[in-house]
Amino acid sequence: MSSVEIKTLTNTSNPKQQQIQVAPRPQKNVWNQTMATLYLLEQGTSLLKEQFRFLIHVPDKDKIEVPIRDVERILLFGNINLSTPAIATCLESRITVLFLSLSGRYKGHLWSKEASNLNVELLQFQHQNDHQFQLNTSKAIVRGKLINSKQLLLRLNRQRNILDKLKRT
Structure with missing residues (x-):
């Protein structure tokens, strides 16, 4: 017998409202009440619309309901059906x-002409094959992490020196 996963999700806009989900086994599709992005990963998943919510249907599993007002973007990985x-x-x-x-390689998109941040997303997709941009970005990230690590170590060393002085007195 497979294990049952029970999740109680609290709506952040209304803490008294709770939604309980019972799934016979964990699903690869990711949704969290506090998230604005819906990730659909499990192959064969269908995303349907019913009244004011999306229904995520995976064959042989319970449906998951997601209020449409809580979703800003949807990412479909692989063979996902969209009604x-x-x-x-x-x-x-x-x-x-x-x-x-x-x-996770970009194939295409569907968005309304009124959607925001499209220029930023298009620029990100253009840079996915730009190896020089990727190298420069990686160097900047590593440099920032090294500087932060150095600052942390210096601060911890100062605190340790202060503690050592206090112990000696």
């Missing part, structure tokens, strides 16, 4: 949908 009403809702609600391969 026509779900597409229309995404366009009307300005919810960006990104189509990615299983490994």
Whole structure:
């Protein structure tokens, strides 16, 4: 017999409202009440629209309900089905949908012309094959981490020296 996972999710806008989900086994699809991005990873998943919510349906598993108002973007990895009403809702609600391969490679997108941050996302996709940009970004990240680590070690050393002086007195 498979284990049962029970999750109680509290709505951040209304703490008294709780949603209980019972799943016969954990799903790869990721959704959290506090998240604005919906990640669909499990192959064969269907995203449907029913009234004011999205339904995530995976064959042989319980459906997950997600309020449409809580979703800002949807990332689809691999073979994920999107119903026509779900597409229309995404366009009307300005919810960006990104189509990615299983490994996360960009394939395409669906977004309304009124959606925001499109220029930033387009620029990010343009840089995905720019090896010089990736190298420079990686160097900047590593440099920042090294500087922060040095500052932390210096601060910890100062605190240790102060403690040593206090112990001697």
